[in-house]
Amino acid sequence: MYAPSFAAPTTVAEAVQLLANASGVAKVLAGGTDLLVQLRSGILKPDLIVDTKRIPELRTITSEGGGYRIGASVSGAEAGEHATLSRDWPGIVEAVELIGSTQIQGRASFVGNLCNASPAADSVPALIAAGATVVIAGPNGEREVPVEEVPTGPGSTSLAKGEMVVAVKLPPKPARTGDAYLRFIPRTEMDIAVVGAGVCVTLDEGGTCTAAKVSLGAVAPTVLVVPDAAAALIGSKLDDAALAALDAAARAACKPIDDKRGTIEYRTKVAGVLARRAAATAFKRAGA
Amino acid sequence: MAKHHISTTINGEPVEFLCNTEQTMLDVLRDELHLTGTKEGCATGDCGACSITVDGRLVCSCLMLGVEAEGHSVETIEGMADGDQLHPLQQKFLEYAALQCGICTPGFLVASRALLERNPNPTEEEARYWLAGNLCRCTGYDKIIRAVLDTAADMRGAS
Ligand SMILES: Cc1cc2nc3c(=O)[nH]c(=O)nc-3n(C[C@H](O)[C@H](O)[C@H](O)COP(=O)(O)OP(=O)(O)OC[C@H]3O[C@@H](n4cnc5c(N)ncnc54)[C@H](O)[C@@H]3O)c2cc1C
Ligand code: FES
Ligand code: FES
Numbered sequence: 001m002y003a004p005s006f007a008a009p010t011t012v013a014e015a016v017q018l019l020a021n022a023s024g025v026a027k028v029l030a031g032g033t034d035l036l037v038q039l040r041s042g043i044l045k046p047d048l049i050v051d052t053k054r055i056p057e058l059r060t061i062t063s064e065g066g067g068y069r070i071g072a073s074v075s076g077a078e079a080g081e082h083a084t085l086s087r088d089w090p091g092i093v094e095a096v097e098l099i100g101s102t103q104i105q106g107r108a109s110f111v112g113n114l115c116n117a118s119p120a121a122d123s124v125p126a127l128i129a130a131g132a133t134v135v136i137a138g139p140n141g142e143r144e145v146p147v148e149e150v151p152t153g154p155g156s157t158s159l160a161k162g163e164m165v166v167a168v169k170l171p172p173k174p175a176r177t178g179d180a181y182l183r184f185i186p187r188t189e190m191d192i193a194v195v196g197a198g199v200c201v202t203l204d205e206g207g208t209c210t211a212a213k214v215s216l217g218a219v220a221p222t223v224l225v226v227p228d229a230a231a232a233l234i235g236s237k238l239d240d241a242a243l244a245a246l247d248a249a250a251r252a253a254c255k256p257i258d259d260k261r262g263t264i265e266y267r268t269k270v271a272g273v274l275a276r277r278a279a280a281t282a283f284k285r286a287g288a
Numbered sequence: 289m290a291k292h293h294i295s296t297t298i299n300g301e302p303v304e305f306l307c308n309t310e311q312t313m314l315d316v317l318r319d320e321l322h323l324t325g326t327k328e329g330c331a332t333g334d335c336g337a338c339s340i341t342v343d344g345r346l347v348c349s350c351l352m353l354g355v356e357a358e359g360h361s362v363e364t365i366e367g368m369a370d371g372d373q374l375h376p377l378q379q380k381f382l383e384y385a386a387l388q389c390g391i392c393t394p395g396f397l398v399a400s401r402a403l404l405e406r407n408p409n410p411t412e413e414e415a416r417y418w419l420a421g422n423l424c425r426c427t428g429y430d431k432i433i434r435a436v437l438d439t440a441a442d443m444r445g446a447s
Contacts, residue, residue: 101421
C-alpha cells in the first residue's frame with residue numbers, strides 16, 4: 001500500500017537536509033491546496049512530505065530595508081491582514097486574494113502558487129511585475145533569483161533536488177510607483193484565470209512613466225514577462241498611443257492554448273484589454 | 289510506516305488519535321473520531337462542506353492532513369451548539385428554512401460563524417463573497433444569506 005513518510009522540521013537547515021537526503025520523490029507541503037488535490041487524485045505519489053509550516057521564519061512577514069520579506073508558508077489571508085503590505089503593494093495582495101475561496105485563502109501561499117508552476121497562477125504575474133525575488137535554500141547554501149526564473153513549464157520549476165524556497169522578497173518601493181493585477185474568469189469567484197495581467201509602473205514628478213514591468217498569466221506555458229509591453233509605457237503618460245502600443249505588445253506575446261475557458265483568439269484579445277486596464281490602475285496608484 | 293500519534297484539541301477538548309500520512313483531517317474526523325457532522329462533498333477544496341477552523345482560521349479539512357493537527361486547536365460543527373442550546377446561526381437557519389437536504393449546512397454554519405467573529409456587521413456582498421467557497425445545490429443561497437445577516441443583526445443587538 002502507498003504510505004508516504006511525513007516530517008515537520010522546525011528549521012530550514014533540517015528541511016533542506018530531509019529534502020536532499022530523501023530517496024524517491026520528496027515534496028514540500030505549504031498550504032496543501034495544490035499538493036493535497038494532486039495527492040488525492042493519484043497524480044502525485046511523493047515518498048516524503050515535508051511540512052514547512054513549523055519553521056518560524058517561513059511564517060512571518062518582515063519589513064526589510066524598506067521592502068518586505070514574506071515567509072514561504074505565509075497564507076493569502078495572512079498577507080491580506082498585514083498592516084502595510086496591501087498599502088505598499090496593492091497589486092500583489094489583490095492577486096493573492098483572488099486565489100480560491102475564504103477556506104483556500106486560509107492556507108494557500110504565494111510560494112505554493114509559484115512552485116506549483118501553473119501558467120494561470122494568479123499571484124505570479126503580480127510578483128513578477130513588482131520585481132520580486134525568491135530566496136532559495138539548498139544543500140549548497142542560499143541563492144536569490146527573480147520570480148520569473150522559477151517556473152520552467154507547466155508543473156516544473158528550476159529548483160534542484162534538496163532546494164526549497166524560504167521567502168519572497170519585495171524590493172523597497174520607489175516613489176510614485178504603483179502596481180495592479182487583473183484576471184479574467186467567466187464568473188466572479190472560484191475559477192482559473194483565462195488571462196491574468198500584472199503591471200507595475202514608476203512615474204516622474206510630471207507623471208511620465210520612467211520604469212515599467214508587465215507580466216501576463218495563462219497565455220503561454222509559463223507566466224510571461226513582456227518587455228515590449230513595458231517599453232510601450234515608458235516615456236508616456238498613458239495616452240491613447242501608449243495604450244494601443246501596450247495592447248499590441250501584450251497580444252503579440254501570447255502563445256495561448258484553446259480550451260473550455262477560452263479560445264486562442266479570445267485569450268489573445270483579452271490579454272490586450274486586461275493589460276490596458278491594469279496599466280490604468282497602476283498609473284492611478286502611482287499618483288498620476 | 290508506523291502510524292502517527294497526534295495530540296490536538298477538538299472543540300475545546302484534548303484529543304489524541306492515530307493516522308497515516310495520507311489521511312486528511314476530514315478522514316480523521318469522520319472515520320477515526322466519528323465526528324461525522326463535517327461532510328465530504330468534493331474532496332478537492334471546491335464545495336466547503338468539510339469546513340472547520342484551525343486556530344480560528346477557516347479551512348477545508350479535505351485539504352489538510354491529519355498529521356498537521358498536532359498541537360493545534362480544531363473546531364467542528366459538533367462544537368457549535370452549547371449542549372441543547374443551539375448557536376444563534378443554527379437557530380436562524382431553522383427559522384429561515386436555510387437548508388433542504390442539509391449536506392452543505394455544517395460547512396455553511398462553520399464558515400458563517402468564522403465570518404461573524406471577524407465581521408459582526410457584514411454587508412450582503414461581503415457575506416456572499418465570504419461564503420463563495422460553500423456550495424449548495426438546494427436552497428439557491430438566498431435564505432442562507434438572509435439567515436446569516438439576520439443573525440448578525442440579532443447578535444449585534446444582544447451585545
Ligand atoms: C478550490 C481551489 C481553488 C483555487 N483557486 C485558485 C485561483 O483562483 N488562482 C490560483 O492561482 N490558484 C488557485 N488554486 C490553486 C492553489 O490554491 C494555489 O496555487 C495556492 O497558492 C497553492 O499554495 P499552497 O501553499 O496551498 O501550496 P501547496 O499545495 O502546499 O504546494 C504547491 C506546490 O508548491 C511546492 N512548494 C510549496 N512550498 C514550497 C517551498 N517553500 N519550496 C519549494 N516548493 C514548495 C509543493 O511541493 C507543491 O508542489 C485553487 C485551488 C483550489 C483547491
Ligand atoms: S469536501 Fe472539502 S471542499 Fe468539498
Ligand atoms: S441544502 Fe442541500 S446542498 Fe445545501
